[in-house]
Amino acid sequence: MSEQNLWRDVVDGLKTWARVNSPWVIHFNTGSCNGCDIEILATLTPRYDLERMGVKLQGSPRHADVLLCTGAVTRQARERLARIYEQMPQPRFVVAIGSCAVSGGVFQGCYNVMGGIDQVIPVDAFIPGCPPRPEAIIDGVVKLLSSLEPARKMAEIPGTEGEKVVA
Amino acid sequence: MNTISTLVSMLIFPGGLFLVLAGLFYQWFDRKLLAVLQNRIGPRWFQPLADTIKLLAKEEVIPNGVNPYLFIGLPLVALAGALTAALYVPVAGVAPSYGFSGDLVVVLYLLSLLTLCMGLAGANSLDRFSLVGATRTLTQLFSYEAPFLLALLGPALVAGSWQVGKITTYAVNHWLILTQPIGFIVALIGLMGKLEMPPFDAPEAHTEIVAGALTEYSGRGLAIFDLGRAVELIVGLTLVSSFYLGGVASLPWFIAKTLALLFVMIGLQSLLTRLRIDQTIGLWWRYGTLLVLVQWFFMAFA
């Protein structure tokens, strides 16, 4: 019985290690003003370079683990956001980037805006800011990844409180 | 006794495991150097390994409107094709484990089997992007295949045999890059076409057709396809460097020469814009084949 757990622990440990170290990312703009989008792109360029964390920008939802959403969901984009989320294979995560994605931001209450990504799909990490700095985005992604670690390690990771990861 | 040694050589040393790990290492080297050339920091050394393990641990989504057997089978055939091609090629400085006269053509056929599988994988699904990716992969396959084969036949003619083993032994003592420079250039660019490196990466143009033929693949299928491509990278590099760069006598020589060749390719990769698919075809059929024939002309009369 015990070495069977050991074997499962090793495999789980390996799986989590791999998931933490190679989070493939896909970006979807649900009606944002492009401010957050260019900051996401800035994290991939030489100065911030998320590739050193293993983050790679993927085109197809099938290849991606983390869905970076920006913008307060417009009615037109609502259905497509839901469909993209369904196309992504499991262990998938959603990161809402920017005040619009977190709560609708300045456009709260407009007639064509749903206000916030969590109105449409469940969200794992919120990164507030208008737009959040590339450092904040990186911090959010890293905290999201470290929240994958088994629960007991969670306590040591500074700054993560409770279930929702807030960068 | 020798069954165990052949098993070990087949599975562990110059065979499967070494090839896969070396392929992953070369992929890391490729991504890292490209990043450094774009003065980024680039991925950590274990990145391709982590990517592969993560993909193997992901859920496998089989979309509807797709023939499931083909969907699961194609990546396996692709990886198998690449691995068997490695049997005939002097990987890691060790003489090729099998060889018969005319196995150069078999190696090239097995390598294009991988590209064929990717084309089929793309055509197998209803997703627009994979269909376009499939047509592009196959169009590009037909365009670089002929000049690449001709460029590799140059050394074969000089060495007087079509067996990879004999050609490499011949090539060890005379550096064919000096006597056949044009042939070397066409072979190098042909290899970049075969590996779909940037100037020729129209089949999986990141910004246009999302992920080309493999848009629908996730989890295991994608991981196996990537492994196949990693092995193809190793086999292609050893083939060109053993023919033109004076053979691969021993492991350190093998690593030095293949990395040098990879370095040149990465340099080219970071300099050139992606060619539209019709431009690549024009480039190959107009200039590639012509150059090789000129090379042969010199070889025949010089």
Add this chain to the structure above:
Amino acid sequence: METTVTSKSFTVPIGPQHPALKEPGHFQFTVDGEVVTQAYVRLGYAHRGIEKAAESRNWVQDLYLLERVCGICSHIHAFAYCLAVEQLAHVEAPPRAEAIRVLVAELERIHSHFLWMGVSAHEAGFDTLFMYSWRDREKVMDILEGLTGNRVNYSANLLGGVKFDIDATQAKAIREGLDFLEERAGHYLQVLSKDAMFLQRTRGIGVMTRTEAEVLGAVGPTARASFVPRDMRLTAPYSAYRQFPVQMVLDDRGDLEARFEVRVHELFESIRLIREILNNLPSGELSVRLPRRIPAGEAMVRLEAPRGEVFYYIKSNGTDKPERLKVRTPTICNLNSVIRLAVGHQLADVPMILAGIDPCFSCNDRMVTLTDAHNEGERLMTWPQLRQHGIDFYKQVGK
């Protein structure tokens, strides 16, 4: 919305998402054989109803709303809004504030042109240029952050003036940054005009003659690349552009290469203008108080955004909320003109033409519906398939 396959036409709806900075849009072309005969554009993925929202917010809240119309040229929208409101309230911002506003507007133009150069290189597949130009763009972002405290949406404006001042150290930092940027812009001009691989994608494609540009209502660098002298900073100078005139960058070739080069030359022009403003920055206080209730009336203002002329119309009824606020962004004009330009063009050239006008949102899925004029069959193609179609076409022609 599942996949329907019929003999004549097949419609596959594909979710609009894209790895790089893109926003969804939808183009519709009617094709007769190979020549585009009819075209129209469908937007709406990013329509947030800003004009309606503006009517339910007071004047100061509207300033923050309008800074978020577009993330890349947020300063121009705030600048235009402030000018229109000041015109309504018959108030003039102090000269120092206007000079600082123009300075930040020119910095934003540099930022926007570097960003566009990277994105269009990335679209053409030239990733190294994308990485390099975005690395240099960080220098402009540092300057803007040093000045205003935020890299994007820097909200420098205040109704009646500016929020911050430029002291000696900041001026020195700006000057150093500009020298670096000028040298880099020179390098990129070389790349865009000499690199054979890049020219294959831009030279002689999407030629728009001057009359076409005027009739189709093109604005900004797209128009100036076809020799249409429309630059709001010169033809209708506003705020500090009256004291610091700008030379207009014109090009008569009208093709994609010309549009690229006009933008890079504008970089030099902006750098020169910023230095000139820094050298003789007028003194004086930074802002003027505006009444809470703006007197009734209407105001119209036209400014030069990085992509062209932005048009603001505000009508107030004396209360503390605007009665009507109309924003017409430059991209809709450029898109409009490019759509018309596509008519009569080969279908194979359409992808690059659209990338050339630097749309504020460059449509990514660019789903293209082809309705065949003859047999009324409708083919829905995606962007990549359109590109593939162009390729097959060129193969037959044997070009």
Add this chain to the structure above:
Amino acid sequence: MNNEEILSLAEQIVKSWNWTTEVSRSQPNQLDVKVLKLEELVPIVVGLRVKRLGYLSAIVGLDLGSAADQFEILYYFCEKNSAIVLRVHTPRVNASLPSLCEIIPSAEVFERELREMFGIDIVGLKTIEHLYLPEDWPDGVFPMLKDTQLPALPVQGEKV
């Protein structure tokens, strides 16, 4: 030519044909032309285009409220630093306007937005699909009207 010449030329065009218009200079370099008869809008625009005076910069729709029961549509023709504004009034109930698409191709997008936001029927507009509003937008609801009640947002659980 400077502003004064542009505006006086425009005024001269508008006056040369005996169109029923009221011309005024409400702003420093702006000429307001109040077009009283709807069918005279297109000829005036043709007159301006023939003289190549100003390009159509924007079309602004104003809802003057249910009391006045009027829409006011402003056509901004801008040349250098001056603007020629054609003002047209139409009743709020089944309002209709002639389309300028034939004369000015780029007017189509502005008119589609006008039609979509105010519900004004533009006669001669070829494409009538929504430009900005989503496909699932209820017909007959025009957001920019002062007294419109906006449709409720789809609830999260509602299947797409």
